[in-house]
Amino acid sequence: MAQQDRAIRTRRLILEAAASVFDDLGYDRATIAEVLERAGVTKGALYFHFASKEQLALAVLDEHVTDIAVEPQKIKLQEFVDAGQVLAYRLRSDPIQRGAARLAVEQGSNHLDRKQGMIAWTRFVEDLLHQARDRGEVLESVVVSDTAELFVGAFAGLQLMSNALTNQADLSHRLTVFFEHTLPSIAVPAVLAKLKLDPERGAELDAALQRTGRAPTEADIAVS
Amino acid sequence: MAQQDRAIRTRRLILEAAASVFDDLGYDRATIAEVLERAGVTKGALYFHFASKEQLALAVLDEHVTDIAVEPQKIKLQEFVDAGQVLAYRLRSDPIQRGAARLAVEQGSNHLDRKQGMIAWTRFVEDLLHQARDRGEVLESVVVSDTAELFVGAFAGLQLMSNALTNQADLSHRLTVFFEHTLPSIAVPAVLAKLKLDPERGAELDAALQRTGRAPTEADIAVS
Numbered sequence: 001m002a003q004q005d006r007a008i009r010t011r012r013l014i015l016e017a018a019a020s021v022f023d024d025l026g027y028d029r030a031t032i033a034e035v036l037e038r039a040g041v042t043k044g045a046l047y048f049h050f051a052s053k054e055q056l057a058l059a060v061l062d063e064h065v066t067d068i069a070v071e072p073q074k075i076k077l078q079e080f081v082d083a084g085q086v087l088a089y090r091l092r093s094d095p096i097q098r099g100a101a102r103l104a105v106e107q108g109s110n111h112l113d114r115k116q117g118m119i120a121w122t123r124f125v126e127d128l129l130h131q132a133r134d135r136g137e138v139l140e141s142v143v144v145s146d147t148a149e150l151f152v153g154a155f156a157g158l159q160l161m162s163n164a165l166t167n168q169a170d171l172s173h174r175l176t177v178f179f180e181h182t183l184p185s186i187a188v189p190a191v192l193a194k195l196k197l198d199p200e201r202g203a204e205l206d207a208a209l210q211r212t213g214r215a216p217t218e219a220d221i222a223v224s
Numbered sequence: 225m226a227q228q229d230r231a232i233r234t235r236r237l238i239l240e241a242a243a244s245v246f247d248d249l250g251y252d253r254a255t256i257a258e259v260l261e262r263a264g265v266t267k268g269a270l271y272f273h274f275a276s277k278e279q280l281a282l283a284v285l286d287e288h289v290t291d292i293a294v295e296p297q298k299i300k301l302q303e304f305v306d307a308g309q310v311l312a313y314r315l316r317s318d319p320i321q322r323g324a325a326r327l328a329v330e331q332g333s334n335h336l337d338r339k340q341g342m343i344a345w346t347r348f349v350e351d352l353l354h355q356a357r358d359r360g361e362v363l364e365s366v367v368v369s370d371t372a373e374l375f376v377g378a379f380a381g382l383q384l385m386s387n388a389l390t391n392q393a394d395l396s397h398r399l400t401v402f403f404e405h406t407l408p409s410i411a412v413p414a415v416l417a418k419l420k421l422d423p424e425r426g427a428e429l430d431a432a433l434q435r436t437g438r439a440p441t442e443a444d445i446a447v448s
Contacts, residue, residue, distance in 0.1 A: 028252065105329065105384055115388050146401045149385065153398060157381020160329055161373065164339050174377060177370045182405040 011049045014039045015063065018056040019099025027057055027103060057103055061117050064100030068124075070205060071212075076132035077187050078195055080125065081179055082205055084155065088171045089202030091159055098168070105156050121152045129186075137191045147186060154178055172199035235273045238263045239287065242280040243323025251281055251327060281327055285341050288324030292348075294429060295436075300356035301411050302419055304349065305403055306429055308379065312395045313426030315383055322392075329380050345376045353410075361415045371410060378402055396423035 017039035021030045032053060036046060050056045070082040090097040104117045125148035132138050158178060162171040176199045183192055241263035245254045256277055260270060274280045294306040314321040328341045349372040356362050382402060386395040400423045407416055 026252075028250075105381075118385055118388060147405070149398065150382075150401050150405060153382040153385035154378035154402065155381065156384055157329075157379065158374075158377040160380055160384075161342055161377035164342060174373065177374050178378070181371070181374060181409045184409050185405045 007049075010041060010045055014041060014046055014049055015056070015059055016095045018050075019060045019096045022057060022060060022099040023095065023102050027053075030057075032056075060096060060100045061103055063096045064104070064117065069209075071208065075137060075191055075194060076128060076135055077137050077183070077191055080128045080132065080151075081183075081195060081197060082201065083124075083128070084151070084175050084179070085172060085199070085202035086205050086209070087155075087202075088159070088168075088175045089206050091171055092168045093206075101156075101159055101163075105160055118152055118156075122148050125151050137187060139186060139188055142186055147182075150182070151178075172202050175199070231273075234265060234269055238265060238270055238273055239280070239283055240319045242274075243284045243287075243320045246281060246284060246323040247319065247326050251277075254281075256280075284320060284324045285327055287320045288328070288341065293433075295432065299361060299415055299418060300352060300359055301361050301407070301415055304352045304356065304375075305407075305419060305421060306425065307348075307352070308375070308399050308403070309396060309423070309426035310429050310433070311379075311426075312383070312392075312399045313430050315395055316392045317430075325380075325383055325387075329384055342376055342380075346372045349375050361411060363410060363412055366410055371406075374406070375402075396426050399423070 014035065018030070018035045020038060021034045025034070030053060032043075032046065035056065036043060039046070050059060068083050068087055070079055070086055073079050073082065087097065091101055100117075122145075126144055129138060129142070129144045129148055133142070133144065138144075155175070155178075158174045159168065159171055162168050162174055176197050179195075179197045183195060183197070187195065238259065242254070242259045244262060245258045249258070254277060256267075256270065259280065260267060263270070274283060292307050292311055294303055294310055297303050297306065311321065315325055324341075346369075350368055353362060353366070353368045353372055357366070357368065362368075379399070379402075382398045383392065383395055386392050386398055400421050403419075403421045407419060407421070411419065
């Protein structure tokens with residue numbers, strides 16, 4: 001394995017370990033020592049990639065925001081649904097997403113600006129909704145910024161409730177319920193009728209995305 | 225002031241101080257010492273009412289759940305909207321509600337069963353929706369448990385986002401956006417047309433409820 005590959009692999013190991021520590025303990029109680037133990041790397045290796053606990057947390061949050069590209073669809077609102085369902089699926093299966101989700105909703109992390117994550121997500125959803133509007137998919141009554149913030153805020157709460165009640169097992173279902181309740185107020189009828197909202201969609205799309213290439217995951221790394 | 229009145233007043237002072245400490249610091253970092261300082265009471269007085277930090281937190285959460293009675297309305301779904309808007313208003317103005325909201329969404333509080341609060345809220349909303357269904361206000365397609373859990377989960381996330389971005393100042397607006405998006409999928413058209421969703425409603429209803437009597441608040445206590 002080339003030196004650069006090893007560095008990428010080590011960085012990913014550390015990030016996943018840090019994310020799982022943040023998920024289990026929260027930001028305040030997370031320690032570098034615990035991250036080192038879970039990652040099985042040296043202190044020197046960690047500090048080569050990340051200067052502090054705060055840097056680790058920001059890197060985890062950064063992965064969270066940038067890692068949800070979905071396959072382009074004829075109907076742009078389907079991409080909106082799909083991005084949500086892929087994220088919901090990964091919150092069950094991907095340590096980075098789980099850790100980032102906890103960091104994003106924690107109120108006590110004084111050193112992190114939780115606003116940034118919410119604002120980045122809102123921009124992402126707004127962009128999808130604007131594209132959908134340009135294609136005539138969105139009802140006139142929709143105020144894109146309100147709808148985007150509703151999605152981001154509600155999603156945060158649904159994952160929190162799902163985590164408390166079922167350790168995220170029912171998050172896909174909760175998200176489907178959200179879409180079923182809200183899309184009739186967002187999509188024009190002809191588009192609404194064609195949208196696929198089933199909760200299994202996240203797992204299927206994630207599998208397809210793994211095949212067609214995206215940022216390497218723990219599974220990819222394990223076989224490399 | 226009779227001895228019993230003084231005890232009720234002291235208990236309320238301690239509860240409000242505890243709620244503000246939980247709101248500022250979270251459960252893990254909250255200390256009895258900080259509660260004593262903010263309440264201005266002796267250790268003996270506190271332990272007379274509450275045996276531990278956990279007991280304080282459970283009492284704050286308990287107030288949160290039981291303190292949202294609204295005026296009966298002809299349309300039961302209006303009570304559903306009103307309960308949400310009164311709660312949103314109190315999350316801006318009432319220390320107990322703010323502290324309870326943070327306790328309810330915190331992932332790190334191992335000693336508290338956060339499920340209980342969510343389940344209690346869900347039961348409350350389910351009860352309102354069942355009553356609305358009995359009166360023919362609710363669409364056939366609605367699954368009451370799904371809709372109730374959607375409301376509770378989404379509300380948790382909306383208050384979290386509002387807290388991060390505006391210290392709860394825009395929560396009433398966010399809740400109105402939620403109702404505007406979801407009620408067309410919940411209410412039969414004739415009822416939908418009559419529902420009042422404006423974000424000012426929470427403040428108006430809270431003022432009316434203060435006049436007609438409810439549990440004493442800090443303001444009531446201050447003038448007694």
